[in-house]
Every structure is written in structure tokens, then in C-alpha cells.
Amino acid sequence: MKVAFSTQDMQRVDAHFGWAKNIAIYEISAEEYHFLEAVQFDGELAEDGNEDKLAPKLEAIKDCAILYVAAIGGSGAARVVAMKIHPIKVNEPEPIHGILDKLQVVLQGTPPPWLRKVMNKGAEKAFNFYDEEELSHA
Template identity: 60%
Template sequence: MKVAFATQDLERVDAHFGWAKNIAFYEVTVDSYTFIESISFGGDLQEDGDEDKLGPKVAALKGCSILYVAAIGGSGATRVVSQNIHPLKVPQPEKIGDLLDNLQVAMRSSPRPPWLRKVLSKTGERTFDFEEETENA
């Protein structure tokens, strides 16, 4: 699945979605993750009520399943969710690599967290969670 990270420094999730200078993209599976690309955004990215700056960012997220952000406003969240992308807020700056590792652990866990089951069901990935295997004799 394709996952995006709002970042100022390309190393940590440390940016509000609307103000992010960069969005880094990774392909994530249960066993590995691979950097795909980063897209940089210029211009005035400060909080100013200008909703036009969100359009290019939302368009860049095409094909993503999850977006990690430090924060996201109501308008941005609405646009992201309408594209079937699940935004996840990171309460303090966190390394992208650590978030990827934690996502893989969640993908392997059983049962999976409800938000992840929902994301995986939209991507068409296997979502079977068996707490116990039972035998029918």
C-alpha cells in the first residue's frame, strides 16, 4: 500500500498538512517498505485561510491509503478522507522510519487495529484476522 508523510525535513513527520514543504511517499508491505518519491511544495504555506494550496497536495496523494501528519485542518481532512485516504496524526515529531516499522507491526498483528482493517479492506489487501484457529471435526 502507498503511504504518505507530511514533512519539513524528509526524515520526520513534523508538518501540518497545509504547511508541509514536502510529502514523502513509500510503498509498504508486511515485509518491507520502499521509498518511492518526495514532492516539494513552494509558495506561502503558512496558515492564511487560503484553501487553494490544498488542491495540489491532495492531488499528489492519489493512490495513497494512509497520510501521516502532525496536524490537519478540517478542510484538508475532509478532502483527504473523500479520496479514501486515512489521515493519522502524530502528536510529536517522529521519524518516518519508526512510523513505517510500527505500521508493519500493526499489519502483522492479530487482530489488526480497526482503522487498519478499514484501510486494508479499501486497498483490496487480505484482511483476515484470526484470534484463534478452530477445527471443525
């Protein structure tokens, strides 16, 4: 599963989603994690009510299951959740690798229901359809 981090320094979750200079994206499983890409943002990122600046960030995280942020505005959070991405706010700057280590431990155990749900993001739903006749002879 892919996890995104709002970051100014590429080391810690230390940025408001709308103001972040970088979004670091990692792939994580119970066995390992690795860095996939950093998406960088330029221009005027300060709080200004301009919702259009969120569009490139939302595009960058569209395949992610979780987004870690230092803060996120209400409309940004609503748009992230609408994309079936689970936003998680950290209370103070936290190292990305520390978060990944903790998340990996959770994945090795029994993840909570919300995490099991987001882990399936992008997975194809498989339905088994049986012919009525096959079922009647079973």
C-alpha cells in the same frame, strides 16, 4: 499500500499538511517498505485560508491509504477523508522510519478494522456471479 508523510526535513513527520514543504510517499507491506517519491511544494504555504494550496497536495496523495501529519485543518481533514485516506496526527515530531517499523509490525499481526479497510484502497472488488441454473443444480 502507499503511506504519505507531511515533512519539512524528509526524516520526520513534523509538518502541518497545508504548510508542508514535502510529502514523502512510501510503499509498505507486512514484509518490507521502501521509499517511492518525495513531492515538494514551493510558494506561500503559511496558514492563510487559501484552500487552493491543498489541491496539489491532495493530488500527490490520491493513491495513498494513510496520511501522517503533525497537524491538519478541519477542511483539509474532511477532504482527505473524502478521498478514503485515513489521516493520523502525531503529537510530536516522529521519525518516518520509526512509524513505518511500527506500522509493519501491526500489518504482520491482526490489523485493526480501520486499517484492514484502508489496506484495500484501490483494490478491485470482485464479485462472483452465477447463472441461476448453475445454482439450482448445485
